[in-house]
Amino acid sequence: MATVEELKLRVRELENELIKCQQKQCAMEDGLHRPKIDRMSEEVVDSNPYSRLMALKRMGIVDDYEKIRTFTVAVVGVGGVGSVTAEMLTRCGIGKLLLFDYDKVELANMNRLFFQPHQAGLSKVEAAEHTLRNINPDVLFETHNYNITTMENFTHFVDRISHGGLEEGKPVDLVLSCVDNFQARMTINTACNELGQIWMESGVSENAVSGHIQLIIPGETACFACAPPLVVAANIDEKTLKREGVCAASLPTTMGVVAGLLVQNVLKYLLKFGTVSYYLGYNAMQDFFPTMSMKANPQCNDHYCRRQQEEYKKKEAEQPKVEVIEEEEEIVHEDNEWGIELVSEVSEAELKAASGTVPDLAEGITVAYSIPTKDTVSGETVEETEQSLEDLVAQMRQL
Amino acid sequence: MATVEELKLRVRELENELIKCQQKQCAMEDGLHRPKIDRMSEEVVDSNPYSRLMALKRMGIVDDYEKIRTFTVAVVGVGGVGSVTAEMLTRCGIGKLLLFDYDKVELANMNRLFFQPHQAGLSKVEAAEHTLRNINPDVLFETHNYNITTMENFTHFVDRISHGGLEEGKPVDLVLSCVDNFQARMTINTACNELGQIWMESGVSENAVSGHIQLIIPGETACFACAPPLVVAANIDEKTLKREGVCAASLPTTMGVVAGLLVQNVLKYLLKFGTVSYYLGYNAMQDFFPTMSMKANPQCNDHYCRRQQEEYKKKEAEQPKVEVIEEEEEIVHEDNEWGIELVSEVSEAELKAASGTVPDLAEGITVAYSIPTKDTVSGETVEETEQSLEDLVAQMRQL
Numbered sequence: 001m002a003t004v005e006e007l008k009l010r011v012r013e014l015e016n017e018l019i020k021c022q023q024k025q026c027a028m029e030d031g032l033h034r035p036k037i038d039r040m041s042e043e044v045v046d047s048n049p050y051s052r053l054m055a056l057k058r059m060g061i062v063d064d065y066e067k068i069r070t071f072t073v074a075v076v077g078v079g080g081v082g083s084v085t086a087e088m089l090t091r092c093g094i095g096k097l098l099l100f101d102y103d104k105v106e107l108a109n110m111n112r113l114f115f116q117p118h119q120a121g122l123s124k125v126e127a128a129e130h131t132l133r134n135i136n137p138d139v140l141f142e143t144h145n146y147n148i149t150t151m152e153n154f155t156h157f158v159d160r161i162s163h164g165g166l167e168e169g170k171p172v173d174l175v176l177s178c179v180d181n182f183q184a185r186m187t188i189n190t191a192c193n194e195l196g197q198i199w200m201e202s203g204v205s206e207n208a209v210s211g212h213i214q215l216i217i218p219g220e221t222a223c224f225a226c227a228p229p230l231v232v233a234a235n236i237d238e239k240t241l242k243r244e245g246v247c248a249a250s251l252p253t254t255m256g257v258v259a260g261l262l263v264q265n266v267l268k269y270l271l272k273f274g275t276v277s278y279y280l281g282y283n284a285m286q287d288f289f290p291t292m293s294m295k296a297n298p299q300c301n302d303h304y305c306r307r308q309q310e311e312y313k314k315k316e317a318e319q320p321k322v323e324v325i326e327e328e329e330e331i332v333h334e335d336n337e338w339g340i341e342l343v344s345e346v347s348e349a350e351l352k353a354a355s356g357t358v359p360d361l362a363e364g365i366t367v368a369y370s371i372p373t374k375d376t377v378s379g380e381t382v383e384e385t386e387q388s389l390e391d392l393v394a395q396m397r398q399l
Numbered sequence: 400m401a402t403v404e405e406l407k408l409r410v411r412e413l414e415n416e417l418i419k420c421q422q423k424q425c426a427m428e429d430g431l432h433r434p435k436i437d438r439m440s441e442e443v444v445d446s447n448p449y450s451r452l453m454a455l456k457r458m459g460i461v462d463d464y465e466k467i468r469t470f471t472v473a474v475v476g477v478g479g480v481g482s483v484t485a486e487m488l489t490r491c492g493i494g495k496l497l498l499f500d501y502d503k504v505e506l507a508n509m510n511r512l513f514f515q516p517h518q519a520g521l522s523k524v525e526a527a528e529h530t531l532r533n534i535n536p537d538v539l540f541e542t543h544n545y546n547i548t549t550m551e552n553f554t555h556f557v558d559r560i561s562h563g564g565l566e567e568g569k570p571v572d573l574v575l576s577c578v579d580n581f582q583a584r585m586t587i588n589t590a591c592n593e594l595g596q597i598w599m600e601s602g603v604s605e606n607a608v609s610g611h612i613q614l615i616i617p618g619e620t621a622c623f624a625c626a627p628p629l630v631v632a633a634n635i636d637e638k639t640l641k642r643e644g645v646c647a648a649s650l651p652t653t654m655g656v657v658a659g660l661l662v663q664n665v666l667k668y669l670l671k672f673g674t675v676s677y678y679l680g681y682n683a684m685q686d687f688f689p690t691m692s693m694k695a696n697p698q699c700n701d702h703y704c705r706r707q708q709e710e711y712k713k714k715e716a717e718q719p720k721v722e723v724i725e726e727e728e729e730i731v732h733e734d735n736e737w738g739i740e741l742v743s744e745v746s747e748a749e750l751k752a753a754s755g756t757v758p759d760l761a762e763g764i765t766v767a768y769s770i771p772t773k774d775t776v777s778g779e780t781v782e783e784t785e786q787s788l789e790d791l792v793a794q795m796r797q798l
Contacts (some may be wrong), residue, residue: 002403002407003403004401004402004403004406007403007406007407007410008401008406010410011406011409011410011413014410014413014414014417015413017417018413018416018417018420021417021420021421021424022420024424025420025423025424033516033517034506034509034516034519044646045507046505046506046507047505047506047507047519048506048507049506049507049509049510049516050510051507051646052507052510052511052607052646052647052648052649053510053648053649053650055607055646055647055648055649056606056607056648056650058646058648059605059606059607059648060606061606061607061608061648084512084655087512087651088512088651088652088655091509091510091511091512091651092510092650092651092652093510106445106446107433107445107446107447107448108444108445108446108447108448108450108451110433110448110490110534110535111448111449111451111452111490111491111492112451112490113483113486113487113490113512116533116534117432117433117448117533117534118432118533120433120446134515134516134517135509135515135516136509206458207455207458207459207460208451208454208455208458208460209460209673247443247450247451247454247457248451248454249451249452249454249455249457249458249460250451250452250454251452251455251491251663251666252486252487252490252491252659252662253487253491253659253660253662253663253666254659254663256483256487256655256656256658256659257655257656257659257660257663259655260651260652260653260655260656260659261652261656261686263651263652264650264652264653264656264683265686267650267652268683268684273684274608274683274684274685275684275685275686277686280686284663284667284673285667285672285673285674286673286674287660287663287664287674287676287679287688287690289686289688291686
């Protein structure tokens with residue numbers, strides 16, 4: 001039987017071990033953090049996480065890099081493109097990030113950058129916030145673990161886009177669509193048209209070898225409902241794409257490139273340097289990068305889009321020289337005589353039945369899908385659906 | 400004074416707390432791992448980290464994706480481009496990675512992807528291996544924490560490139576240069592010329608807004624000594640670049656894009672799909688992506704390069720239809736009448752003194768720096784240094 005002295009010794013031993021264990025645990029958790037930094041410094045020392053960004057001023061690229069801290073960006077979809085987008089913005093020292101996603105991290109996501117195996121099972125926004133906060137505690141994060149396409153969530157989504165800025169009550173500066181489906185893109189489009197909110201679209205094809213980014217200025221450039229969404233043709237048999245029940249392929253390379261091009265466009269837009277791209281495609285098979293721009297469609301199905309177009313026209317008439325963003329120096333809107341190419345799932349009959357205008361496309365770009373046929377969309381007249389391809393093209397020519 | 404009973408109770412409490420603490424610690428450490436996977440499966444389940452890569456076969460992009468596991472790639476330089484390159488290859492399930500770097504992680508690196516603040520102070524290869532092994536334990540890692548440019552390390556570097564394949568004794572399949580200085584690039588060039596080792600070069604400009612990747616096949620395409628290294632012109636005042644003692648700017652966007660384009664080229668080369676690019680530039684200011692290809696220079700200063708050229712000629716003569724890699728379908732080697740542009744640090748006098756041939760450059764590409772003047776390079780005749788720009792151009796025309 002143990003004596004009092006033996007027991008006391010054991011208690012002391014256990015207390016020491018416990019303290020050591022707790023200390024190690026604290027170190028493991030604490031090691032993940034760096035202290036917050038009040039003001040971005042230009043100082044060139046190894047301990048300054050902003051020195052290489054502030055150097056952009058000295059290099060003559062950006063006039064006022066610190067301004068990055070005043071901006072709020074909403075990232076919708078925190079998957080292969082959205083997570084890397086959020087990480088790049090975090091490392092660049094953006095003021096505030098709003099993250100929207102309803103998905104969980106799975107091991108099946110490990111072929112793309114950002115998430116790690118130990119995060120499997122966590123919600124994507126929760127896992128992303130944890131990682132991003134460790135990388136840069138100077139950024140403010142607001143996460144929403146829900147599907148924006150349901151009625152109730154949509155209302156909340158619109159509210160946060162219009163009031164969730166760095167200063168609560170102010171709108172965000174930019175919305176980035178990094179979602180992987182048509183419905184979610186249409187939802188973002190609707191919200192941004194309603195709010196007059198400038199946003200950027202991104203997408204990667206289901207065969208993993210092409211992608212694109214697009215800047216959408218409501219009323220000025222084509223919105224997502226103005227024209228069928230575009231993709232870059234990858235010169236492969238399109239029949240292999242989008243078959244029912246087939247698991248989409250993805251690559252960390254294509255998604256990393258698309259995220260990089262997207263955030264580069266965001267930085268150029270927010271910090272006013274270089275040429276902001278309206279549409280930039282990436283065809284990985286041929287290393288081909290088509291660019292183009294498209295005007296808003298006066299016959300757009302979205303009435304908020306048409307209203308924004310009227311307001312834009314009014315504004316333009318009032319002050320003839322409005323500079324919203326820097327103009328593209330070379331407009332690469334190639335006249336390829338309506339080189340329209342459609343993915344195989346869209347038959348000509350389906351196209352006939354489709355609403356919206358078929359755009360004048362740059363070489364190498366195809367439409368991703370037709371606008372859903374009328375029976376899935378309520379409240380519209382049959383008339384609009386009966387335009388022929390010829391009518392659409394003629395209509396487009398008049399623009 | 401405590402009784403035996405009280406002490407026993409305290410011991411039990413402490414033991415329980417200690418076990419809990421240790422369990423949490425184990426979970427924190429273990430949580431970082433996933434079990435190894437023997438064979439890549441096509442099964443479309445959330446728990447399969449390879450399902451989205453194996454889908455590339457079903458999509459008709461890649462014939463035999465599993466082959467990725469048989470390849471070994473050496474990544475030299477584990478900084479802004481190299482670390483993301485290594486992560487992409489790891490997530491793609493490459494067989495083996497060799498990592499070379501002598502640098503430590505600093506907070507000043509946090510404006511680029513991959514490293515995290517808690518890794519500050521660790522060697523880059525050590526920190527990278529830890530993260531990458533957690534992401535994908537199926538990959539074999541070999542790390543070398545040294546500077547490849549010293550005589551002793553160079554010998555070891557050459558040895559590992561030629562013997563460090565997946566099967567020890569066999570050469571690696573590809574060397575990737577992700578270094579940030581001229582000397583290290585020249586060292587890799589020398590090693591690869593000596594070994595006849597195919598490699599890819601990557602680089603990002605000091606103003607952070609342009610970059611490039613380049614495939615070098617010794618004896619066939621221009622090596623790093625055949626022609627001055629090229630960069631993409633960013634349409635900004637080049638005088639702001641490369642001033643003495645000025646801290647270079649960098650962006651996670653540009654580096655992420657360059658890493659993505661590099662690894663995409665690696666996948667296309669190793670898994671034989673799409674068109675492998677010989678040279679692909681990225682100008683972020685205009686979203687402009689020049690491509691070109693350059694033949695080896697018969698007057699190259701590197702005698703191993705000249706020897707590889709002879710061997711290549713012999714091989715070509717023996718079997719007239721050698722297909723090393725897929726040919727580029729469209730050669731974008733634009734004839735811009737010697738549109739040579741030099742960065743400001745190179746005066747015409749310096750160029751006169753420089754050896755090597757000035758290449759015929761595609762639009763938007765400029766030479767990054769002149770070949771170092773003779774007094775820094777030993778064992779060469781004065782004669783070679785006295786070529787005028789005119790001579791060089793005339794010589795180039797004859798090729």
